[in-house]
Amino acid sequence: MDISQARPVHLLVTDDDEDDRLLIKEAFEDGNIMNPVSYFSNGKELIEYLESEKKDPDRVSSISYLILLDLNMPVMGGIETLDILKKSEKFKKIPVVILTTSKTEEDILKSYDSGVNSYISKPVTFTGLVDVMKALQKFWLQFVEFPHGK
Numbered sequence: 001m002d003i004s005q006a007r008p009v010h011l012l013v014t015d016d017d018e019d020d021r022l023l024i025k026e027a028f029e030d031g032n033i034m035n036p037v038s039y040f041s042n043g044k045e046l047i048e049y050l051e052s053e054k055k056d057p058d059r060v061s062s063i064s065y066l067i068l069l070d071l072n073m074p075v076m077g078g079i080e081t082l083d084i085l086k087k088s089e090k091f092k093k094i095p096v097v098i099l100t101t102s103k104t105e106e107d108i109l110k111s112y113d114s115g116v117n118s119y120i121s122k123p124v125t126f127t128g129l130v131d132v133m134k135a136l137q138k139f140w141l142q143f144v145e146f147p148h149g150k
Helices: 019-029 043-054 080-088 106-111 124-145
Strands: 009-014 038-039 066-067 094-098 118-121
Touching: 009 019, 009 043, 019 038, 019 124, 038 043, 038 106, 043 066, 043 080, 043 094, 066 080, 066 124, 080 106, 094 106, 106 118
Parallel strands: 009 038, 009 066, 066 094, 094 118
Antiparallel strands: none
């Protein structure tokens, strides 16, 4: 049995780069990650989605989320999105993984100061991205316990 299929964890990928979203989708497929995934091009779209999901308590009560969040996006960037999520009673328990090209100490510190659960620099190769997605699956979807409906 694939544990990722047994756990109702919905992946929310927020990245403004369409090519990166496609590569992440392909990496999920190559890594045999079967969890439901929704894609957003900026933090505003992600927050709006979460707000709309909270209006349907029957659906949300059986779902846990894991957010993969890019930093540099138009409309609403990663740090602003992270600040909103972690200051919200409704969303603060949702685990957030920053997945970005930035390796700057400033971005890493800002992310952790804002409450990110982990920070990962995007690999430069597709094989590296598949490896990261497999590691994310193993850690976040097999080992970590999630609060349901959060």
